[in-house]
Amino acid sequence: MVLPDASGDVLSEMDVDAFRRLFPLRFFETHLVKSTRPDGRSLAEARETSSALGAVASADGSALVKIGSTRMLAAIKMEVMTPSKESPDEGCIAIDFHMPPICSPTVRPGRPAEAAPVVSKQLSDTISSCGMINLKELSLISRKAAWMAYLDIYCLDADGALFDAALLSAVAAFSHLQIPVVSMNDDGKVVVLSGDHGGKEPVNKGKRKLTLSSIPFSLTCLLHKNYILADPTAEEESVMETLVTVVLDSSGQLVSLYKPGGPVLAYTSAIQDCVALTRQRARELQTILDEVTSSMEVD
């Protein structure tokens, strides 16, 4: 590691780790001028991403997603509700994003992380607006019973790009979801049918999977001066603060664009670059998702 010439005698004798902690911005900038990042990635490169389905046996659908060190566990539990009068043929989805104290040194018990409700809202908005799930498919008996899908996403390890990992885990959990076979009992309650069916007729025969149309994929980019860094780590996010999150659906249409302020005011060209990077990333994520879902069908 070569230090900048202007840094003087003190800095030239300084250990790399100490330099990184004391002058984080300069540390990153020395990398950026060489179009590289401390973890060896190029600026536009996302971290290694992997996914596994069915990690939680007590849930109806679940997925574990890893983007670099960031790790998300998403699980869906199906419960029954009476649909509202306005939409008697529709079910409901409730999405919650949690950051338990295990995921980051900045989260303490009893004091929820600031980022959690923000990501929670973003996820709800994205999933409801992109039209991935037809809420009519969650209906059981018109006006009487419908599914309420509780999707809870837990961040197990927070290392940046939390929204991207959370969205991917949500999508993967929905693709893994197996809706239980149920019937109406004599009290008018919906109950799970056991193996022998007990002479009851299931009310949702052949509707155990949701059709996922137009899946949303996202990429968070970090803007610093003229640089665009894709898929930032927690350290990068803390040093350079301007984030842009782009969500595209599987047909390449823009679902949402989120730039929550920050010191860098982005030109249209920078935003276009972010969208282009997201388009490329969406293809990668689609491949990863196809791989895990197809390996599940083999089982």
Place this chain on the structure above:
Amino acid sequence: MAGKGGAAPSTYSPSPTTQKTKSRIFGNDDVDWVRSDGREFHQCRPAFFKTGAVNAAAGSAYAEFGNTKVIVSVFGPRESKKAMMYSDIGRLNCNVSYTTFATPVRGQGSDHKEFSSMLHKALEGAIILETFPKTTVDVFALVLESGGSDLPVVISCASLALADAGIMMYDLVTSVSVSGLGKNLVIDPILEEESYQDGSLMLTCMPSRYEVTQLTITGEWSTPKINEGMQICLDACSKLAAVMRACLKGPDSTLEE
């Protein structure tokens, strides 16, 4: 949230909450019943441990006993809360919480105050608090999936996470519980067995020193049964310690010895 606005409608789980037939078998002493996972009465579930599960933490461990899955992260030693009094020795702060999907019926995912306090008491005696004066070590546990014997798994996993973080301890802490079902004692009970138990005994110890840090007994026990239960737990604890030691020495561990 994602649906129509307004107050969330009340929901219920369609899965049956009680299984009536099983309880009779457990209680009946004449019937030779087998455990639903095919184990013998004094056989633990296969234990899996992995250190370094969370990169953001100073030390961490993941433990899986059948369907019981927990992650423990250790942070610190770091600055104690401002309101804390000056202390010559270090402080230990423990927290145990559940995910909303950990239990068969969806829960609230809130902190488990009782387990937090039990975890603190189980570990306190094993940690050399003098090695980090004025500071706090935080031990946070998250139960990803509850499959029975949750607290013993959390305690064992926490001691492994502490070792991974390089916190000085007198010994690893291992914990095992037994359930009394009729005249039988079953070790490492699953959720179903715990719900029908007549009594439970949980023992936490430092196996190399043969010292007990915590012993809790609930329900109906006779003195010879307590002795038998403790002996079973102590044996299981030392076997568990061997598995945990192997995990610390393993090739994928980041611990430098």
